[in-house]
Amino acid sequence: MKILLLSIYWSIALPFCSGLWANIPQDCDELVAPLISSEKIVSCVGQPIVLKAMNCVGTVVWSNQKKGNTLTVYPEKTTTYQAHCIKDSCKSKASNEVTVTINIPSSPLIKASQTKVCFGESVVLTATGCAGEVIWSNGLTGQEMTIQPIYSTKYTATCRNEGCVSCFADDIIITVVGGEPLSLTANKTILCKGESSILSAKGNCAGQIRWSNGAIAKTITVQPEHTTYYWAMCENTNCEPVKVVSPFK
DSSP states (O other), rough: OHHHHHHHHHHHHHHHEEEEHHHOOOEETTTOEEEEESSSSSEEEEEOOOEEEOOOSSSEEETTSSSSEOOOOOOOOSSOOOOOEETTTOOOOOOOOOEEOOOOOOOOOESSSSSSOOOOOOEEEEEESSEEEEOOOOOOOOEEEEEEOSSSSEEEEEEETTTEEEEOOOOEEEEEBBBOOOOEEESOOOTTTOOOEEEEEEEEEEEEETTTTTSSSSSEEEESSSSSOOOOEEETTTTEEEEEEOOOO
16 A cells, blocks of 8 residues: 555656756756846946847846846946846856946035134135035035135035935035124105104124114114115124115115
């Protein structure tokens, strides 16, 4: 009985196993390996790249198990690709290798000649560590630029190399310490005789706001007897006064 059972088992199992082997392509030296190429060998992270295979008389199977004579990949790191040609139960040798190098430019390091200035003063910003072109957040390019900030402003930069752009550099803030041009407003700009208007000055002033009529305050009330221009300035002991002429009379 045991011998009979074993005979039945093998009579069933052998055809099954032989079928499995039949589905696995075997190495065949006579089947020509494909020749693969890439439209470019240097790219940026995540950009599409088309790989092509030639000389295969069967089906091209790539190293990522995709099939077809062309393959579009989106590599996020430097990657090497190969392919085989499969026909019936034959598998060719591996193709040549194609390596796609992912270019990730280093973020530049930026520094300033000074980070606190009075209104009208200049600052030189310098970027280092970029092997390509430095692009500043204000749209200017170059490893160095001179700025004259009107307001306290944050600057950063990126590095562009062979079409790829780095992450942003760490921010650098240039602070206008003495005062910035103030924004002047009036609740009325056209008055009848005897009427009054409230003038306000808004903006960063690290000191006191002095009006053209001598008043010192952010907001003043005026009652002019004739058409009058008003102006205001930000006074600071460390910087020259920043004077602003009112747009209203």
